[in-house]
Amino acid sequence: MINPDTACIYPSNRFSIAPMLDWTDRHCRYFHRVMSKNTLLYSEMVTTGAILYGKGDYLQKDAAEHPVCLQLGGSAPVDLATSALAGKERGFDEINLNVGCPSDRVQNGRFGACLMSEGELVGDAIKAMKDATGLPVSVKTRIGIDDLDSYAFLCDFVGKVAEKGCDTFVVHARKAWLSGLSPKQNRDVPPLDYERVYQLKKDFPQLTIAINGGIKTLDECETHLQYLDGVMLGREIYTNPYLLSSVDQRLFAGNEKILTRFEVLEKMYPYIEQQLSNGAYFKHVARHMLGLFQGLPGARAWRRHLSENGHLPGAGIEVMEKAAAFVVEG
Numbered sequence: 001m002i003n004p005d006t007a008c009i010y011p012s013n014r015f016s017i018a019p020m021l022d023w024t025d026r027h028c029r030y031f032h033r034v035m036s037k038n039t040l041l042y043s044e045m046v047t048t049g050a051i052l053y054g055k056g057d058y059l060q061k062d063a064a065e066h067p068v069c070l071q072l073g074g075s076a077p078v079d080l081a082t083s084a085l086a087g088k089e090r091g092f093d094e095i096n097l098n099v100g101c102p103s104d105r106v107q108n109g110r111f112g113a114c115l116m117s118e119g120e121l122v123g124d125a126i127k128a129m130k131d132a133t134g135l136p137v138s139v140k141t142r143i144g145i146d147d148l149d150s151y152a153f154l155c156d157f158v159g160k161v162a163e164k165g166c167d168t169f170v171v172h173a174r175k176a177w178l179s180g181l182s183p184k185q186n187r188d189v190p191p192l193d194y195e196r197v198y199q200l201k202k203d204f205p206q207l208t209i210a211i212n213g214g215i216k217t218l219d220e221c222e223t224h225l226q227y228l229d230g231v232m233l234g235r236e237i238y239t240n241p242y243l244l245s246s247v248d249q250r251l252f253a254g255n256e257k258i259l260t261r262f263e264v265l266e267k268m269y270p271y272i273e274q275q276l277s278n279g280a281y282f283k284h285v286a287r288h289m290l291g292l293f294q295g296l297p298g299a300r301a302w303r304r305h306l307s308e309n310g311h312l313p314g315a316g317i318e319v320m321e322k323a324a325a326f327v328v329e330g
């Protein structure tokens with residue numbers, strides 16, 4: 001198990017894992033934390049409606065996850081402040097507001113990417129959350145929406161929000177089309193424009209600016225970090241999680257030993273046992289680990305064994321041990 005007392009507790013946006021709905025749940029975050037002490041982890045987006053009126057517990061987390069940021073979806077400052085406070089009480093270290101999601105459902109609720117055209121409101125929301133919690137509060141945004149895609153528009157938005165006290169922006173370096181493209185297409189179709197994010201940092205040097213979108217290697221991260229304060233990776237880390245194991249050494253000048261993939265696996269066993277004894281399903285943890293052996297001989301057999309057996313009644317560690325036996329570590 002991870003010892004929460006020795007985990008890094010200071011959030012740094014230098015390297016973070018993107019909030020991803022249905023992916024970055026608490027089990028996923030624990031698995032990622034095993035491989036990197038310093039990476040800032042994000043929750044999935046949780047709407048204020050879910051927190052204030054929902055029946056489930058959407059703020060579950062493990063003490064070992066620190067540093068971890070709660071991403072909220074919403075636009076009413078009062079609701080966001082109340083939700084942020086609930087997050088603080090549950091141990092989240094930072095709050096982030098989603099101003100990047102283009103889905104119809106989100107637009108109907110008047111939040112997500114469409115808030116880029118309401119800089120004043122976003123600024124008010126940030127201020128309300130900061131006042132309520134005293135925590136760092138950041139915004140995750142795009143470089144534009146629909147035809148509002150000029151650099152001047154982006155600067156106007158960032159300027160208005162920064163004026164109300166937001167000092168950290170994570171920028172997904174492509175615009176969002178609010179109609180016509182699905183959320184998935186909106187992650188690939190609009191072209192990336194990293195230069196625009198670099199320019200933003202030049203024009204707002206006092207702000208912490210992190211870049212997101214299409215980044216796949218730590219070499220690329222190092223290049224971005226020459227111009228910016230932070231990098232955020234999403235899909236690449238999820239599909240190839242072992243990339244994370246070098247992050248502390250490469251990007252945080254850490255000098256702890258890098259765990260092998262099998263050591264990572266071993267460190268997950270006590271957590272899985274504990275979760276199973278608390279009533280969690282094995283498959284809900286195992287699904288995030290399918291990519292652990294990516295690129296190694298036997299990785300496909302590992303994935304297949306887990307997928308075919310992980311959902312069966314009574315599945316546990318032994319399924320994982322058997323799956324891992326197919327892998328030859330290089």
Ligand SMILES: Cc1cc2nc3c(=O)[nH]c(=O)nc-3n(C[C@H](O)[C@H](O)[C@H](O)COP(=O)(O)O)c2cc1C
Pocket residue numbers: 018019020021022023044045071098100101140172187212213214215232233234235236
């Ligand atoms: C399955 C999935 C779910 C996502 N859910 C969210 C979300 O809840 N909040 C958010 O701000 N972005 C969400 N995103 C977008 C990512 O945070 C990120 O901005 C995007 O994937 C681009 O980064 P990447 O190219 O490194 O993956 C999601 C992306 C994926 C693939």
